[in-house]
Each structure stands twice: as structure tokens, then as C-alpha cells.
Amino acid sequence: MRLSHRLIGSLVLGVGLVSLIFAWNDIRGRERQLRADMAGRATAEVRSLDQTLVAAGEAGRRERLPATVEKFRARSQAVGVILYDAALQPAATTPALPEAVLARAHALALNIPIDGPTADIVHDGDRDLFVDAEPVTDLPGLTVISIVHDATSIRRQTADAWRQQAVRLLIQLGVVVAVAMVLVRWSFIRPIARTTAWLRELRTYGSGAVAPLGVGEIFKPLASEVTHLVRSLESARAAAQEEARLREAGDSVWTAERLRAHVRERIGTSPVFVVSNREPYMHVRHGGTPKVVVPASGLVTALEPVLRACAGTWVAHGSGDADRDVVDTHSRLRVPPEQPEYMLRRVWLSKEEEEGYYDGFANEGLWPLCHIAHTRPIFRTSDYSCYREANQKFADAVLDEARDTTRPLVLVQDYHFALLPRLIKSARPDARVAIFWHIPWPNPEAFGICPWQSELLDGLLGADLVGFHTQAHCNNFLDTVERGLESQTDWEHFTARRHNRLTHVRPFPISVAARHAGTRAATTSDEARETVFRQIGGSCEWIGVGVDRVDYTKGLIERFRGLERFFEKWSHYLRRFTFVQIGAPSRTGIGRYRELLHDVQNEAARINARFGTAAWKPIVLVTRHHGYDEIEPFYRAADVCAVTSLHDGMNLVAKEYVMAREEGDGVLVLSQFTGAARELNDALIVNPYDTEQLADAFRRAIEMPVTERRARMERMRRAVSEHNVYRWAASLIGGLADLRVDAPPAPARPRLATTRRPTVDDGPLAESDFVA
Numbered sequence: 001m002r003l004s005h006r007l008i009g010s011l012v013l014g015v016g017l018v019s020l021i022f023a024w025n026d027i028r029g030r031e032r033q034l035r036a037d038m039a040g041r042a043t044a045e046v047r048s049l050d051q052t053l054v055a056a057g058e059a060g061r062r063e064r065l066p067a068t069v070e071k072f073r074a075r076s077q078a079v080g081v082i083l084y085d086a087a088l089q090p091a092a093t094t095p096a097l098p099e100a101v102l103a104r105a106h107a108l109a110l111n112i113p114i115d116g117p118t119a120d121i122v123h124d125g126d127r128d129l130f131v132d133a134e135p136v137t138d139l140p141g142l143t144v145i146s147i148v149h150d151a152t153s154i155r156r157q158t159a160d161a162w163r164q165q166a167v168r169l170l171i172q173l174g175v176v177v178a179v180a181m182v183l184v185r186w187s188f189i190r191p192i193a194r195t196t197a198w199l200r201e202l203r204t205y206g207s208g209a210v211a212p213l214g215v216g217e218i219f220k221p222l223a224s225e226v227t228h229l230v231r232s233l234e235s236a237r238a239a240a241q242e243e244a245r246l247r248e249a250g251d252s253v254w255t256a257e258r259l260r261a262h263v264r265e266r267i268g269t270s271p272v273f274v275v276s277n278r279e280p281y282m283h284v285r286h287g288g289t290p291k292v293v294v295p296a297s298g299l300v301t302a303l304e305p306v307l308r309a310c311a312g313t314w315v316a317h318g319s320g321d322a323d324r325d326v327v328d329t330h331s332r333l334r335v336p337p338e339q340p341e342y343m344l345r346r347v348w349l350s351k352e353e354e355e356g357y358y359d360g361f362a363n364e365g366l367w368p369l370c371h372i373a374h375t376r377p378i379f380r381t382s383d384y385s386c387y388r389e390a391n392q393k394f395a396d397a398v399l400d401e402a403r404d405t406t407r408p409l410v411l412v413q414d415y416h417f418a419l420l421p422r423l424i425k426s427a428r429p430d431a432r433v434a435i436f437w438h439i440p441w442p443n444p445e446a447f448g449i450c451p452w453q454s455e456l457l458d459g460l461l462g463a464d465l466v467g468f469h470t471q472a473h474c475n476n477f478l479d480t481v482e483r484g485l486e487s488q489t490d491w492e493h494f495t496a497r498r499h500n501r502l503t504h505v506r507p508f509p510i511s512v513a514a515r516h517a518g519t520r521a522a523t524t525s526d527e528a529r530e531t532v533f534r535q536i537g538g539s540c541e542w543i544g545v546g547v548d549r550v551d552y553t554k555g556l557i558e559r560f561r562g563l564e565r566f567f568e569k570w571s572h573y574l575r576r577f578t579f580v581q582i583g584a585p586s587r588t589g590i591g592r593y594r595e596l597l598h599d600v601q602n603e604a605a606r607i608n609a610r611f612g613t614a615a616w617k618p619i620v621l622v623t624r625h626h627g628y629d630e631i632e633p634f635y636r637a638a639d640v641c642a643v644t645s646l647h648d649g650m651n652l653v654a655k656e657y658v659m660a661r662e663e664g665d666g667v668l669v670l671s672q673f674t675g676a677a678r679e680l681n682d683a684l685i686v687n688p689y690d691t692e693q694l695a696d697a698f699r700r701a702i703e704m705p706v707t708e709r710r711a712r713m714e715r716m717r718r719a720v721s722e723h724n725v726y727r728w729a730a731s732l733i734g735g736l737a738d739l740r741v742d743a744p745p746a747p748a749r750p751r752l753a754t755t756r757r758p759t760v761d762d763g764p765l766a767e768s769d770f771v772a
């Protein structure tokens, strides 16, 4: 049966039933009322007869009673009258009363209640006769008077009432059916038809080509779920096709599915635990409600697809002001918010802890220490103390999350957690722990200025595997360990042995997730250009782009000087080339970063004032956070992308730009001081300190013949596709899973033994530094 029939049928049944019950109740009431009226009339007539008999004094003269009652009957509306004597035998009866009436009247007289009348209806042919019996006390020799009326009108009126109700019911049902049909058609059948047509288009043309279901549509919420589902199916299909293509081509490209299978094969269903300071999703208060923000971070860009592929738990600092509003009682929530695939466990830090650990030791100490960018590291004992405490907090959170997992696999991320590997490993010797250092590792002399170098090195050597982006960083690290810590280093196998535990040191060049066929960007590069022109409020022949956190390692001032020189040397590019710099303000709790933001803005303003016109600016600087969806049109529109870091572990912007260039064109200008420069040989490699060279590179990028541009881009795209983040994760996780880890029984959870500020004389942490 069709849905509309079922709906209307149910409505008709429901409305009909309710109306019937009410009608029945109503008619019964009316019938009762008519009988009561008739009973009232009978009582009045009995009283009247009673008074007549009393007044006439006839009661004693029994032989005259029949004539008296007959006279009375003829005057009244009664059909008959019966008087009963003290023995309840008829004393007088009007003629022509049917037998059934006489019998019923006698029965009523015999059972009459002491204090009132009683009545009943007797059917006589097609007549209904109402028989009423009433006790009398003031007539000598008589006890009951029974009066009979014709009650056929009650039946007639009741039947009329049923007829009226039936007509009303039919009209009601007709209206209900009509309204229901209109409602069903407008509210269900049409929206279902529209949604079905939309689904058909979605299935035929894919999620990228079909406009979303109209606003206000009843199935809108369903549509967004279906769109997610379709996108997942599309990417699964694309991945499967890619896999098939790769198998066919004997290719070695890694996909999310391949990584998932690889991880499952290596570690079974055991979850992966990732620890980083920066969280992948931050909740910030926006007009009273929490809004999700994906922070600007190369680490997040790289790890997010890995966690999506492998599930597991990501432990990170809950730094958003609305982060606490959306977690459960264990500070957990499932992410990504729109399609949860893994668990995020947030760790809470006080403002003081955050200032000391994150702003202070990590970003004013280790960050400038590891980057050769001419900003002096600042080492405060109080900051280091916070760093130790924060490492302990994160270790506690990881141990808590992993308590039910045997041989957990823990991937610690970055310079915020140099002490974490030792803390975890001491509590869970069965754990496999890797730390990946996302920033450069300087030479031993440079690192040696850190007052707590030994303790940091010892913490790092708690890991089974220490990873860097490049072999040069591995060399520097092993060299630093060899010179700074009591240990045995093995340069042949790249290991360090300390306290009879072995740590492997390996390069794992990080990357981005290559976009698959089937998940192509929704826009062409021409459409992207239009978007960019709209946003910058003007147009030009060539667009350049830079996407960076505003950080002194990124060489932003140097980039702007290179651009200035470019316009100076080749003034015919004025008003024809615009460089858009997206600069996400970063670490603004630190004075040096605030100053830099100011300097970068001033420098752009100075150059714009020098060359700009009312309608054109050489540099469009946008200093706000952009999500990847906002950045992508800039990548797709830009003829040239500039990455001019003074020192950078890898730099994923370079790789993101390459992967966004699906149409195969575009030139990358890349600093020789980035890890990426080792892989992307087809970029125009520059020394960002060399302003002249930088200016020349911009010119060369713009003037490069299209065949050369395409050939270079194609090689770079192939390199990034083959060395994407899934391969990175597969080799890191695979490398860690393959290591032989001797696992003695776990001791009680360790804590750093001292709260005393450590000094340079403390030396490295020994087992005795941990207490149960």
C-alpha cells in the first residue's frame, strides 16, 4: 500500500472512530434526556390523577375507579392507566392495554422502590410504550399508579440523530481526506520527489557538481548527512581506483587505505596514540557558541590525515577558549566534528604553565635554538620547570589513555615534548615510543648552549625511535648525543645506547596528503583567480602567493625585499603582478612575534607606498588565520608561490602548493634552507638572504616558458604524490613496530623526582630521578 494511502487511511480511521464515540455519547445523552422528560411527564400525571382521586373521594368506591381512570386517560396524553390495590393487584385498568404492558407494569409495581417511581419501555409491534409506576400513599386501598405513554417518538428522534451524525461524519471525513491529501502532496510527496531527483543527480554527477539541496527543504538535514556519505564513498572509490591504477602501474604511491591496511597488518587492532602540543581542532567562542577552528600548523596538516586513516587517540593541549564546553568528563571528544573518526583527548594547562612551557621554554628557548634565524634563545629556569611539569601532565594523559592497551604504540610530536619519551617508557616499558622532531636539529655547538641539554637528550633517548625530516638533522642529533651525553653511539646503524637501551635515529621526510582523483577541487584555476581578485579588490596578469605563520624563521621581510627589488629592476611588471601574502598571526603571547607582525605590516606598507597606485598594490598582506578551504583558491590562482624560510625543518606550504596545482602549471620559489628543497629540485631554489637572487627568481618564475613550467611541476607533483604523508606515517609506524622492544614488567608510574629548579650541573636524568 502506498505511503499516502496508509497515512490517509490511518487519519480517516482515527477521525472516524473519535467522531463515532462522540456521536454515540451525544445520542445516548439525548435519549436519556427524552426518557427523563417522559418520566417527568408521567410523574406529573400520576400526581394529577392522585389529586383528582383524592378530591373526588372516589378512592373508596372501587367500582367507579375504571370509569374515573378512563376519563382521566382520555383527558391526558396517556395510552393507559392501571391502579394497584394494597395486594398489588390491578384495582382499575383502562381498556386495550397489551398483555406485555400489563405484565411489565405488574412486575414494576411488585418491585417498586419505596421512595420513588420506576419505569421501562415495552415494545408493542412498531410502537414503544413507556410504562411508569409510582407509589401513592394518600389514597386508601391503592398503593401504585402506573401510567403508560407512547414513547415511539424517542426511537424516531434517536434514529434522526444518528442520521444527522452520519452525514456530519461523512462531511468531516471528506474534509480530512482532502486536507490530508494536500498536506501529503506538499509536505512529503513533492519534497520526496525533489530529494529523489537531487539524490539521483548526486549519484550520477558526484558531490562536486551538484548544488546543495535548497534551504528550507524538509529533508535538508538528511541531505547533509547523505552528502558526507557520498563524499566518503567517492573518496573510497577514488582511493580504490587509485590503488588499482597503482597496482597496475606497479607504482608505489601510498593512500589512506593502504596506510590503514599497513598499520593493521603491523599492529593489529591496537590503537595508535599521538601526542602533540597543538590540537587538530580547537573550539573557540564565537558570538556565544563554540566554533571549530583548524589551527595553522604544519604538524596538524600532516598528522590529521594519518589519524583519520588509523583511528586511535590524539592527545593535545586544549587551548581554545570553548574547548572545555564540548568534551566529556574524561576531556575527550570524537573528531573531525562533521565525521568523527578518532578520539581527541585534551590536556588542560593553567595560564602560567602555558606561558612557561609553551611561550617560554618551547618557543623562546628551543625554537630559536634549533632554527638558525638570528633570534637569541632565552632560557629561564622557571620556564624549564613548567616544561617539565607540562611533559609530566601529557605523560599522565597518555598513560591513562593507553592503560588498557598492551604494547601501545605512541608517536610523540615535536620539541614541546623532549622529556616525554623517557617518562612514558619508564612507566610502560612495553610501549613502543617514537618522537618525531618537526623542526631542524642544529649542530652540537649550537645545541650545547642550552643549559638543560643533557636532560633533554636523555628524555629523547627514552624513545625507541627518534625521527627528523632530513639525514643532516639525524647527523646533528647523533653528534650532539655523542658529545653531550654519556652513551654509545653507532654511526653505522644510527643508534645511541644509554642505560642499556637502544634508540634508533632515522630521517622521515614529512609530507602532505596527495589529493586523489575524484576529490578534485570544486573550482578551476580561472574560477580561483576570480575569487582571489574579488578578495583583493582588483585584478592583474600574474599572481604570486605566500602562506605562512608570521614567524621570524619564515623570511617574510626578506621575501618582501626580494619583491621590492624585482619591481625596482623590472618596472614593466608594476600593476601587472600582485603578491598576496597570507600571514596567520602566531604565538602572539611572545613579544618577538608581536614585533615581527608589526615589522612585516610596516614593510609591506612601505613597499606599497613606494610602488602602489590607487587601484593596485604590489603586496596584499592579509594577517588573519585562514582555513585550508580559504587558502586553496590562492594556491590554485597563483602563478608563483614563494617559500623563503631562513631555516625550516620541512615546510609543507611548498608541498601543499604543488599538490593544489592540479592543472599542472605554476612555479615554486623555494628557500635552500628548507627540508623541502632536498626533495623539490624542480623549484627555483633560492637563498632568501640574497635579495638580488630572490628578485631574479620572481622574474624567472613569471617568464618561464609554459613547457618548462609544466615539466617542472609534473616532476614535483610526482615526487610529492609518491612521498606523501601516508608513506611518511607508514615508514614511521612500520619502523617503530618492527623494532625489537624488550619489555620488562612495568614499574609504577614515574614522576620527575624533583620540583627544585634543575641547573646545568644536574646532568641527565638517571633512573633514580624518577619516583613511584
Ligand code: G6P
Pocket: 278, 296, 297, 298, 299, 300, 414, 438, 439, 549, 586, 587
Ligand atoms: C611548527 C611546529 C609545530 C607547530 C607549528 C605551529 O610547525 O613544528 O609543532 O604546531 O609550528 O606553531 P604553534 O606554536 O602555533 O603550534
